[in-house]
Amino acid sequence: MRLTVQHKTHYTYDAPVPYGLQQIRLRPKSRPGQQVEDWQIEVKGGQVEVSFEDEHANSVDLVSFHPGETRIEITCRGTVDVEDRAGVVGPQGGFVPLWLFERSTALTHPGPQIKAMVAAMSEGGAPVEQLHALSAHILQVVPYSTDQAASDLTAEDALSAGHAVCQDHAHVFITAARLMGYPARYVSGYLKMDDRVEQDASHAWAEAHVPDLGWVGFDVSNGYSPDARYVRVATGLDYRGAAPISGLRYGQAGEQMSVSLQVQQQ
Structure with a gap:
């Protein structure tokens, strides 16, 4: 089955954030029964500093906030071909x-x-x-x-x-x-x-x-x-x-998060 995914995570802060850093585990990998045809991650209000594999061979993107931001949006989208292998x-x-x-x-x-x-x-x-x-x-x-x-x-x-x-x-x-x-x-x-x-x-x-x-x-x-x-x-x-997203930030700003996710067969 060929699936398309669009996943947006939107953070809003009630005061400027001087520094923030997040680990993003939102990038699937090709493996037996699953082939990733394309995948992109877009960050507004920040940038990807480095990408690496952790101890479990997960793809991890390290995202930093632009200093003083009050809105951060992380969007992932791509296409994955998945085979039914009964788990x-x-x-x-x-x-x-x-x-x-x-x-x-x-x-x-x-x-x-x-x-x-x-x-x-x-x-x-x-x-x-x-x-x-x-x-x-x-x-x-x-x-x-x-x-x-x-x-x-x-x-x-x-x-x-x-x-x-x-x-x-x-x-x-x-x-x-x-x-x-x-x-x-x-x-x-x-x-x-x-x-x-x-x-x-x-x-x-x-x-x-x-x-x-x-x-x-x-x-x-x-x-x-x-x-x-x-x-x-x-x-x-x-x-x-x-965890899809985990991290830290400096400052006392209050945070609100919203998520929108679409998964459909292409």
Whole structure:
């Protein structure tokens, strides 16, 4: 499926910002099952200082603000050809060993509720069947709800809340999969919803490393593995390692952010 993406992030400040610096993980890469035909990033109110690959082989652009700006706009647009591989991504790449993905983080530290959930899971079946069962169980006990919008919610907190967005679902899955003995990671990217062009936000899901298959994706929020409607952009141990935009700024200016996103089949 040939997908076109246009993603705009607009920041407005109520006072001039003397200095700001952001890491942008918004540039997808070509890989088996995904070919990037073209991709551009345009910055108004700032400039790209350097581009590099991080430890997970994500493409990162370092953006600085023009001194004294009150408006910053980052626009990404491009075309990506995606193949339906039933969620199978393949062998580990990047610059870190596979065992690193068995490590918990502050957002994916297993608490008593997640430990109890994993202990209650059936041990039978092939690895992929176990992981699909885990995904379905998480969606059942933690239904999708946009009422939860905190970006720093831990996996245990999301389970306690009883409802979650895609980011939280990914964290719960990653935490549980690691307890089950599977290396797991967070994925940020885009999803073309079938009933619309304008999307509410970018998307997130999880991947687990399965013997003989490599990395396999699981979208808990939607109840299936990623297909040709998904564009993979960045991966990490959790949201913080794959966040589309993160950074810092000096000064006391208040910030307002708005996002517009279009994903459609060409």
